[in-house]
Amino acid sequence: MAAAVPPAFQLPATLLSQGFALRPETEDDLPFLVRLYATTREPELAITGWSSEQKQAFVVSQFQAQRHHYRTYIADCRFDVLECRGEPFGRLYLASGPTRLNIVDIALLPEWCGRGIGTSILRAVMETAEQSGRGVVIFVEKYNPALRLYRRLGFTEVQDVGMQFEMEWPPAGASTPVS
Numbered sequence: 001m002a003a004a005v006p007p008a009f010q011l012p013a014t015l016l017s018q019g020f021a022l023r024p025e026t027e028d029d030l031p032f033l034v035r036l037y038a039t040t041r042e043p044e045l046a047i048t049g050w051s052s053e054q055k056q057a058f059v060v061s062q063f064q065a066q067r068h069h070y071r072t073y074i075a076d077c078r079f080d081v082l083e084c085r086g087e088p089f090g091r092l093y094l095a096s097g098p099t100r101l102n103i104v105d106i107a108l109l110p111e112w113c114g115r116g117i118g119t120s121i122l123r124a125v126m127e128t129a130e131q132s133g134r135g136v137v138i139f140v141e142k143y144n145p146a147l148r149l150y151r152r153l154g155f156t157e158v159q160d161v162g163m164q165f166e167m168e169w170p171p172a173g174a175s176t177p178v179s
Contacts, residue, residue, distance in 0.1 A: 103138040
């Protein structure tokens with residue numbers, strides 16, 4: 001039987017006290033989620049020479065494909081929206097397994113990056129995993145500036161999968177990979 005994502009996972013108290021929240025995403029969030037997804041694709045689309053309309057059509061198509069894939073093939077996953085005082089600014093998709101938590105996706109709007117929010121969220125995920133003796137796994141694009149953050153937090157590359165690294169963070173005292 002697969003383990004469910006612990007319902008106890010919460011944002012750190014420091015973020016909660018500042019008006020941050022984590023809530024399940026709904027269909028009403030789709031316009032925001034497409035806009036957020038578009039920001040994650042901006043660097044690669046900047047060099048295409050495509051029109052704004054072509055870029056938007058591509059983003060919507062890719063978003064829909066990703067959304068379908070996540071919901072079809074990733075078991076025991078929570079799809080949550082990150083908010084500050086009721087305004088969405090990111091998403092956290094977290095799947096649970098018997099030996100690890102898998103950060104399926106974490107994304108923040110660009111204006112929310114560089115404030116320590118992502119670091120606080122990642123540390124809370126790591127703490128939640130460690131409390132149950134599990135590690136944390138994430139796939140990170142090789143060009144993603146957050147790669148430095150993951151390395152700083154103790155994640156290591158366990159596999160090169162083309163455009164991405166599979167990275168993991170083992171729980172304290174683990175002598176073998178958590179995969």
